[in-house]
Amino acid sequence: MSIFVDEETKVLVQGITGREASEKVPEMLEYGTDVVAGVTPGKGGQEVHSVPVYDTVEEALEQHPEINASIIYVPARFARDAAFEAIDAGIPFLNIITEHIPVRDTWEIHRKASENDVRIVGPTSVGIISPGKTKLGPIGGSEPEKIYRPGKIGIVSKSGGMTTETAHVLKQSGLGVSTAMGIGGDIIAGTDFVDALREFEEDEQTEAVVMFGELGGRSELKAAEFIEEEMTKPVVAFIAGEFTENLPSKQYGHAGAIIRAEEERPRYKKKRLKEAGVEVLDMHHEIGEVLRNKILQ
């Protein structure tokens, strides 16, 4: 098992002819991901690393009805339309890599996805990987197998870089990953911590979960509530950005990383997560050891 993506995942890439997407396609293919088609309006008939390109999602689905996931790589201003197109075509899973999508557009995508039972991971996602099975997006770079070993730890992170850094720390302690994903640090996330935790809770392969959160927003607090009430598997959390509490209000890194209320401060989030029974660590590199020696004993 694993969550959201596995060897059955048949991938469409929207925006496949763009610079970033066309660079990532060979990496995915090499890892074994079934990238079956791509879409770029006006570029139908081309190929990107032997993957056929279509003008519309509908055409791609006519030729490849097995498609059950789409990676969205289009520029921010077209992202809403691209996501709508995929949802309307009936694709049940979207991984939105695009950054800087206006929050109003993300809200509209999220609403439409919820109405149609479509799962979205992103925007601003680094991708999602179920090691040994498949990976969507840039996650793990060109040699994901060096860092992501198959295993029993789920990773859910607002930061793309820290998703892979966390997998690296786990590997150093001899631990592998069931599924790891970057959920992005935007104000609205298609999949938030609770959505991911709920899936990991039900996944047989996953025995514990690491979450990487940061300042701003309340999704870590919502996660604390869920963990307290419904989660039986252990959760380890790291919350970044405490230093910002001594600086004037400003946005750091991700769009959602801005403090609007006392509860959105890292210190408060850590306290709340600890109360909920989460192992909250102050040093990121301790995650692997704590999991191995304390939690999975």
Add this chain to the structure above:
Amino acid sequence: MKLYENEAKKLLEKRGLNTPRQRGEAYVVKAQVLASDRKKHGGIKFADSKDEAERIAEEMKGLKIKGHEVEEVLIEEQIDINEEYYITFLWDTESRNPAMLFSESGGSGIEDREVEKIELDEENDFIELPEYLRPTAEKLFQAFLEEDMEFLEVNPLAFDGENFLIIDAMIELEDDASFRHKWDYPERTEFAREKTEREIRAEKIDEEDHRGVAGKYTELEGNIGMMLAGGGASLTNMDALIASGGKPANYTEYGGNPPTEKVYRLSKVIMSKENLSGLLHVGGTANNTNILRTMKGFVKALREEKPDYPIVIRRDGPQADKAFELLREVRDELDLDMELYRNNLPMTESSEKLMEMMD
């Protein structure tokens, strides 16, 4: 981008909302600074005539309100307020919908009063509000959505016996939505100080070339230059450095796939700060960033600046082998006090390494 009160009011007027007139029997004089509690800090004063108001306005210009220098002053009619409300729109990360915060008693000190949070949908009847307020709430909400605001606070919204008036408003526009607006607002900083020369230089790096991010630089008081990669990792490493007793000279993050030249310029900005006693160049294990391409820019800056203080580099990801070859070369060539680590060193231990070297 945060708007000044006068800009926020103009935008809301355009959306059909009412604000105080410029003329009346009595006046209020308001410093246009991006700071809260202006009244308590001398940024809001009252006058009985236009002449007096203008005199006060002149005195106010150049003053500092909570560290923010007053450049513009707004003079408005003083309103006889019968009732005042607090009303705010924002995005709620928890419900993933917009939300409204409302209180029947607006005005200063709202932080200490009970505020009701109302979750919003695409269409709302604002049933929680008194009926006479609903049309104003609807107008504000439409302005919030269509003008792509991240935050809209009206405090207070006042009733003068005839109209509902926006007495004060704070608006934050979402920079990511600028492509569908014709926003033409002048430069500003939310810090209680002017942007430093280095911060301006850094901003230009991203303005002049949109590939990747390498222009975020905030100058701080400390003595350790921070060259940090990745949003989440940058936060993590700042926390780690402070936890090991270090004092950062800046906050910086670069990411995505910036070309060599951009990383070079950012490195130069960081190294240009006087009295640095150490430099930390750290990032997580990159998924996407080409380590060789970006490190080449850093190396070019090293060759020019030849720092004599300790440096710790901890970086890994695509093309890291070649990048570290280059780093070893420049270290030997310039005889730098520089320790190099791949991801065999836990990321958050890098700051401890630097602190040991600086001892």
